[in-house]
Each structure stands twice: as C-alpha cells, then as structure tokens.
Amino acid sequence: MTQVALIDYGSGNLHSAERALREAVTLAGTSHEIVVTDSPEAILESTRIVLPGVGHFADCAAGLRARDGVVDALNEAVLKEGKPFFGICVGMQLMATAGLEDGYTPGLGWIKGTVDLIEPGEGFRIPHMGWNGLNFTRLTPHPVFADLGEDPHVYFTHSYAMKPDNPADVVATADYGVPIVAAVARRNMFGTQFHPEKSQKTGLKILANFLQWAP
Amino acid sequence: MSLKTRIIPCLDVKDGRTVKGVNFVDLKDAGDPVALAKAYDSQGADELCFLDITASHEGRGTLLDIVSATAEQCFMPLTVGGGVRSADDLVALLRAGADKVAINSAAVADPDVIARCAAKAGRQAVVVAIDARKVENHWEIFTHGGRTATGIDAVEFAKLAESKGAGEILLTSMDKDGTKSGYDIPLLKAVTSVVNIPVVASGGAGSVDDMPAAVLDGGATAVLAASIFHFGEATVADARRALAEAGAPVRPL
Numbered sequence A: 001m002t003q004v005a006l007i008d009y010g011s012g013n014l015h016s017a018e019r020a021l022r023e024a025v026t027l028a029g030t031s032h033e034i035v036v037t038d039s040p041e042a043i044l045e046s047t048r049i050v051l052p053g054v055g056h057f058a059d060c061a062a063g064l065r066a067r068d069g070v071v072d073a074l075n076e077a078v079l080k081e082g083k084p085f086f087g088i089c090v091g092m093q094l095m096a097t098a099g100l101e102d103g104y105t106p107g108l109g110w111i112k113g114t115v116d117l118i119e120p121g122e123g124f125r126i127p128h129m130g131w132n133g134l135n136f137t138r139l140t141p142h143p144v145f146a147d148l149g150e151d152p153h154v155y156f157t158h159s160y161a162m163k164p165d166n167p168a169d170v171v172a173t174a175d176y177g178v179p180i181v182a183a184v185a186r187r188n189m190f191g192t193q194f195h196p197e198k199s200q201k202t203g204l205k206i207l208a209n210f211l212q213w214a215p
Numbered sequence B: 001m002s003l004k005t006r007i008i009p010c011l012d013v014k015d016g017r018t019v020k021g022v023n024f025v026d027l028k029d030a031g032d033p034v035a036l037a038k039a040y041d042s043q044g045a046d047e048l049c050f051l052d053i054t055a056s057h058e059g060r061g062t063l064l065d066i067v068s069a070t071a072e073q074c075f076m077p078l079t080v081g082g083g084v085r086s087a088d089d090l091v092a093l094l095r096a097g098a099d100k101v102a103i104n105s106a107a108v109a110d111p112d113v114i115a116r117c118a119a120k121a122g123r124q125a126v127v128v129a130i131d132a133r134k135v136e137n138h139w140e141i142f143t144h145g146g147r148t149a150t151g152i153d154a155v156e157f158a159k160l161a162e163s164k165g166a167g168e169i170l171l172t173s174m175d176k177d178g179t180k181s182g183y184d185i186p187l188l189k190a191v192t193s194v195v196n197i198p199v200v201a202s203g204g205a206g207s208v209d210d211m212p213a214a215v216l217d218g219g220a221t222a223v224l225a226a227s228i229f230h231f232g233e234a235t236v237a238d239a240r241r242a243l244a245e246a247g248a249p250v251r252p253l
Helices: A014-028 A040-045 A057-065 A070-080 A200-212 B033-043 B058-073 B087-096 B105-109 B112-121 B154-164 B185-192 B208-216 B236-246
Strands: A003-007 A033-037 A048-051 A085-088 A096-099 A111-117 A128-133 A153-158 A160-164 A170-176 A178-186 A189-192 B006-014 B017-019 B048-052 B078-081 B100-103 B126-135 B138-143 B148-153 B168-173 B199-202 B222-225
Touching: A003 A014, A003 A040, A014 A033, A014 A200, A014 B058, A033 A040, A040 A070, A048 A070, A048 A200, A057 A070, A057 A096, A070 A085, A096 A160, A128 A170, A153 A178, A153 A200, A160 A178, B006 B033, B006 B199, B006 B236, B017 B033, B033 B048, B033 B058, B033 B236, B048 B058, B058 B078, B058 B087, B078 B126, B087 B100, B087 B112, B100 B112, B105 B112, B105 B138, B112 B126, B112 B154, B126 B154, B126 B185, B138 B154, B148 B154, B154 B168, B154 B185, B168 B185, B185 B199, B185 B208, B208 B222, B208 B236, B222 B236
Parallel strands: A003 A033, A003 A048, A048 A085, A085 A189, A096 A111, B006 B048, B006 B222, B048 B078, B078 B100, B100 B126, B126 B168, B168 B199, B199 B222
Antiparallel strands: A111 A160, A128 A153, A170 A178, A178 A189, B006 B017, B126 B138, B138 B148
C-alpha cells in the first residue's frame, strides 16, 4: 500500500480533492491510500503529496505555516526526497516565491516567480471563471497531461495567476485575452491553476495520471 | 480557445426533494436531487445549481446531506443558494461540497454580508443572486421569492455587490421567470455593462434557442435554466448545439 498525503490546512476544496483522488485511484487501478493529514510524520511516510487550495494566497500561506512542521516536512519530502507533488489552485500558487494579493506574502519558493492579479485586457471579466481549453507549451505534453483527448477543457475559478520567472516551468496555458498560466512543472513538482477535482472526466484523468507519474 | 459559455441546470430543492422535476427522461426518481445531478453530470452540464426553497430549519440539514452526496458523485462545480444568512452558512455549504454559495435576501438586507463571506472563503465562492422586476423605468430588487419589493435599484446593487466582493452575479428576471418567453436581455445588458464580474442569466428560458441572445446580446457568461431541462424538453447537449450554432463559445464534448 502506498500512501498519498492530502494536506489538510483548512482549504475549502479539501473534501472535493479527497473524493476526486479516491475516484482517480479507481480509474488508475492503483492501490493508493489517500490520507488527509496535517502531520509532518504522515507527509514523510507518504510516497506522493497533494496540496489543495482555494481562496486567498495570504490566508492559505498562513494556514499552512500555522501547522507545526508541515512546511519543513514538505521541503524535505518534495525538494530533498523528490516525491511527486501536485498543487491545486492556490496549492499550486504556493509553490511560487511570493504572492502579491493584498501585500507581499512569501510562498514555498520552489518555483521562482510571483502570483499576481490577472490583467486580461478589455472585455474579459475577473474572476476568470469557467471552462477553458488547455494549450500545452511542450511538443510532447507533460506525463500528467497524457491521453486527455482532443482539445481538453478544465474548470478555472481565480483572479490571481502565477508568473514563473523561467518560462520552461510553464507546461500549459489558457487563453483569456492573454495567456494565463494553467499548469507548472519542475522535476517532481506539478501544479494546476484549474481544479482537476471539478473538471469531470478530464480532471479525474489528470489525477489518475499523477498517481502513476514516475518523475 | 477561450473561456466557454457555461450551461447550468438549476434544481429547486424543498425538504430534500426536487420540485418541478417531474418528467425527466430515464430517471426512476426525478424527485431525488442527487440522481438528477448525476444525470446532468453525465449530460455534460458545465455547472450545477441547487436552490433550496425549504422554509423549515430541519430542511437545512437535509440540504447539506444532498450537497455532500452530490459532491461525492459529481466532479463538477456546484453552486448552492437559498436561505443563506451569514458567512457561517456559507462555510457550512462549502464544507459540505459546494464550490460557490449564492446569497440573496441577506445580501440585500446587509451588503456587508458579501464582504464577510468573501473574506472567509474568497470572492470566487461568493455569488450574489439578484431577483429583479421592471418598475416604471428601472429594475427593482424583490426578495423572499419575489414577494417583497425593496425599492433598491438592481443595476446599482449589482455594482455595490461587486465592490463588496461578489465573484459572480446570478441575475433572475422576475418578469420573465416562468413565462418561457426568453431571458430579459435589456436587464442583462444593463447589469453586464456596469460590472466586471461574470453574470449568469436566469429566468425565462423557453427553449435552448433563447440562450444565445443572453450571451451574445446580453453579455452573460453563463445561462441557467430549470424547467426546459427537467421536463426533458431539451438536453444540455441541445443547449450546447444552439449556442455553438449562434457563435457563442462552448466546451467541446
């Protein structure tokens, strides 16, 4: 039995992510156990880690830091031990150096860059809310995006977006007048601005791919 | 490749049962909101909306159970509204599995409720539902299921809701609701031209052919409908086709 740690730090989409991950286990045909936890020990015992997130960057960062030892355990498991990591929405944004929503809030600093308000230009509403298509930035899509079929669409709901310093960290964008960063990846780290847990079959397939990903 | 028009079936729920859903195709129990939600999920609905019209306190717990059971089986966005009074009500619904919560009367009575909800859960989770009716030369907000006139201008209130932290407006025309004569395009235009948050068109859909105008002329980013879907007159796929043929962007399925 291999354990996937789903980090519980008060995020509103925790249970949706949990349900979707369980469904993804069935879809992938793996034997992963999904463990909802804020225990550093459980994080270190797990083979994969998922960080959900929704709402406000600073609130989420504060919630994560309020859990004793969790940030240290994440750094150990993800940066040092190279365990596959999936950040969802604000869980992805937290991988950045900092968030600029209502002031400067340091993130985990795993992917250099900031999280700032979307500036989509004339005629585009904020939040960016609804289904949008994924544009893959690599000729061969990232393994977590394997076999999604033609023109896959996923569900977004956000006003802020990540801007990695290194364009190579971006693996998918969405078109909203300007390209919005939809997914980032670096070595064993992966994150989506959209909500796979709310993106029906496409989202479940992405989660199932993550469970089988061997970076 | 851009943001797509959302097609949102809306289920009215009373004491744990769907009302109006009497003639749904291939469904053993059309009164079961979870079964209906699953049916719409498999039809490819872009989002679901539950509006709770339960008056009793006991019914609220039942609503949370329904939301939870739906979220267990449908991996799609879910908006829940009806009887939400406070940020605590909102949080309870989000915990049960809702992604967005619609606030109506409570927001009209005290617009700061919107700010408190947005502070608690982020503005993307806060939908302000506005029920409006034309009175002389403007649209006025009516609350409590359209029974209570408030004297508040709907367009001005939409602007206020946005400034307080609403992430979306669910705009229902009380004049059009139930008439099956199409969405209220002038009302939609009046609101979408003054706010920069998404606006969901509601009230009046008589067929899927009414939907493109709400988007292309009214500026709505989503269309909500109840009876045309529940009575099996149209499927979500029909709506998608009608929108696409008229040139509104839809999700390919």
